[in-house]
Amino acid sequence: QYDLPDNVSAECRDLLGRILVVDPEQRATLDQIRTHPWVRGKGPPLPKAEVMSLGSISIDEIDEKLLNIVIESGYDRETAIKAILENSYDDAAATYFLLVDKSVREMQSINIKDEQKPTKI
Numbered sequence: 635q636y637d638l639p640d641n642v643s644a645e646c647r648d649l650l651g652r653i654l655v656v657d658p659e660q661r662a663t664l665d666q667i668r669t670h671p672w673v674r675g676k677g678p679p680l681p682k683a684e685v686m687s688l689g690s691i692s693i694d695e696i697d698e699k700l701l702n703i704v705i706e707s708g709y710d711r712e713t714a715i716k717a718i719l720e721n722s723y724d725d726a727a728a729t730y731f732l733l734v735d736k737s738v739r740e741m742q743s744i745n746i747k748d749e750q751k752p753t754k755i
Contacts, residue, residue, distance in 0.1 A: 639707050645672035675739045693719060700733040 636654060638647055649672045652662035667673060696718055704714050709726040717727035 641706065643672065645670075649673065673736075675736055675743060690721065691719065696730075697734065697737070700730060700737065703733055704730050 636650075638650065642650075649662075649667070649670045652670070653667065655661040662670070693715065696715065701711075701714060701718075704726060705711050707729060709729070714726040714730065716722075717724050718730050721727065
C-alpha cells in the first residue's frame with residue numbers, strides 16, 4: 635500500500651496503480667505503460683524502440699519547475715538533486731526524468747500543432 639500526494643493526477647494515479655503491483659502477471663506490461671494516456675500526454679504512443687537517454691547533466695541544466703514538483707511530492711531537495719545529477723535509479727530521479735520526458739513530449743505536441751496551422755496570406 636502507498637499514499638500519493640493530492641496533486642497527482644487521476645491518469646498518473648491509474649498508471650502507478652497498474653505498475654506498482656506485486657504479482658508480475660497482473661502488472662502493466664511495457665507496451666501498456668508506453669501507450670497509457672499519462673505517458674502519451676497529448677501525443678501518439680512512444681515507439682517501441684525509443685528509450686530515453688539520460689546522459690549526464692549539470693546542476694545548471696536541472697529544470698527548477700520540475701524539481702519543485704519532485705520536492706512537492708515529498709522528496710528532499712538535496713537528495714533529489716544528487717540523485718538527478720548521478721542518474722540514480724531511485725524514485726526521486728525517476729520522477730524527475732519522467733517529468734522531463736513528459737514536458738518534452740508536450741512541447742513537441744505544441745510545436746506540431748503550430749506547424750499545422752495555416753499560414754495567413
